[in-house]
Amino acid sequence: MLHTFHKGGVHPPQSKLTASQPIIDIELPRKVVVTFSQHIGAIAVCDLKKGDHVTRGQVIAHAAGFVSTNIHTPISGKVVKLDRCKTAFGHPADTVTIEASDEDHQSDLDAIESLSPVRDDDTAMSLASEELIKIIDDAGIVGLGGATFPTKVKLTPPPGSKADILIVNGVECEPYLTNDHAIMLANSEDIVRGIRLLMRAAKVDRAVVGIEANKPDAIEAMTRAASTCRAIEIMPLKVKYPEGGEKQLIEAVTGREVPSGGLPISVGAIVQNVATALAVSDAVRYGLPLMSRVITVTGPSVKKPGNYRVPIGTDIRSLIDIAGGVPSDVGKIILGGPMMGKAVVSIDAPTIKGVSGILMLPLSMSRRREPEPCIRCGACVDACPMGLEPYLLATLSRFDRWEDCEDNKVMNCIECGSCSYICPAARPILDYIRLGKNKVGAAIKARRAQSK
Amino acid sequence: MSLILSSIIVLGGIGVLSAAVLYFVSKRFHVVEEPEVALIEAELPGANCGACGYSGCHDFAVNCAKVPSLEGFNCPGGGEKAMSAIARIKGVDSVAARPMVAVVHCNGTCENRPIKSYYDGARSCAILSMVAVGATDCAYGCLGEGDCVAACRWNAITMNPLTGMPEVDTDLCTGCGVCAARCPRSLIELRPKGPRGMRVYVACANREKGAMAIKECKVSCIACGKCARSCPHDAIRIENNLAYIDFEKCKLCRKCVDQCPTHAIHAVNFPILKPKSELAGTIEEKR
Structure with a gap:
């Protein structure tokens, strides 16, 4: 009997079109646009000037505070522009544009060609926890599952709490996305090294890698890679969305339930994504900062769907062009998966650290149905993995009853979208819950500021 | 027969009992109010x-x-x-409060600000503003989902289906400010109604630099500063790439209106003096 979480969950069609495909390294772009807010937390500070020359892997924006992270350039070149550009969601943001000359391009290609380890495994494994966290911090590593929370913050638990297990998230429960699947097949050895380093950094002696049972090849590859390390267990999990949610995964793996409002550390768990583990391995072994990631470009009518290793900052349009261009019947382009991803308003925007996939849905699949009145069927209550009452929260939020929203634990919502997905009346449940979360979150913040 | 009788007795009894309780409670807990x-x-x-x-x-x-x-x-x-x-x-003298009216600092009509994307989520500006920039390129302008219309208790704001923009009825607007508090983009400001309802204001809230702002919307404020220089009363200031007309200092001379290269400054309820062909199109006359 495979483990899973107990409350709620839904079973959207898997649609993993690119499941068995290898990772394709895309050509190093000549021009990248890098934004300074690619993570949760304070916006990184850039002190470059126009005309400055930067080399591949150089820090171009520094972390501004504890919950923040460095940002590195994925190519060498000259700073040609420092201005405001639109993100994929249309919001203006400060960006830096870097363009490579022929020489820069060639030197980058040579550097990639002649990549060699800066530390062998024995040296890496003898580093102290603080040294490892410093390397992870300097490398600008954030949670690559999509939330982009700085990894070093998760590895430095608040005083008084102690982690006893590292849970590595290889679940990938979002339909269509296969980027984690692809790296587990291609880089299983590196991921296992990354997990061992993360265990050392977090001072835990047990790690469990949770992988949904729909990826038997990944489970096999990871089991083989981890066979030398007895502290790492590979755990196949029952297929159910949102198994990859942090709290759901902790419950599935350990049976512990994170209390309302609590962090995973309160039950002794630290959760990291497999892609994050890979980035840690690259940072420690090769001295490479986080400047590329695997992105699944997919969709039912995409010509060449695949898993592409992309320098972060490549614009979305050129990445889509590599995958065969925007299909003519497309109705919606989503960054991330279909359940939790966000639709873009423009593809002339750079990729950022948190982009796990680019999903192009045909028009017929992308329109919402006209909402109908709630029929009180309770399907959303059954589907909610957090044990909330989505229909109630949505209604309270619609009528501005923020205090009642708070009493009904709106802040526990993980925005997985199971309620909106399952609703037979096509009600925009999550839209309203998100509004409630926003308002209640602001009220809680204001209360805290007042009591200080 | 006995069934009907017993029903009447039981229900009547409950009625009489309830009346007695209510009478007692209303007397016992009576709140003396001025x-x-x-x-x-x-x-x-x-x-x-x-x-x-x-x-x-x-x-x-x-x-x-x-x-x-x-x-x-x-x-x-x-x-x-x-x-x-x-x-x-x-029995006191009335304190005359200045009558205020809601003013929308945006003129991003479908014509001035083309619609670039389609939104089919919950019809609420507050939700749309959290999800994305809106249906147009402008990250500061009206989202057009009508949160202000829903908030108004006086039916003073209506959504013009031709322009996609909310319009305030000066006569119905009481200046309560509920719409201003509701707008997630803070586009609505309370300004004095002015003599005969005449007002001059900047119908834009775009705080990007001119080059970017004009790309997003044809009638955006590009912060060129022409209005501020032309103002004889020092009522206009440019902050964060946006002009703002201080209604305390503004003498409604309308010098700035003709200066604005993007026609972002609106003068409303002024009598039409000379209907110049080019001017007539630029100054919106609202009743």
């Missing part, structure tokens, strides 16, 4: 909009009856009529 409270409340509009700062009209009346003067009390909803009536009840 008679003034009821009189004041009768003059208030009863919309419970909260613009006065109290939680509804009754609360306003209770607090108003407590103190001798009318200082600090103003019902924007009821306006001058209600306030002078309340002043008569209290």
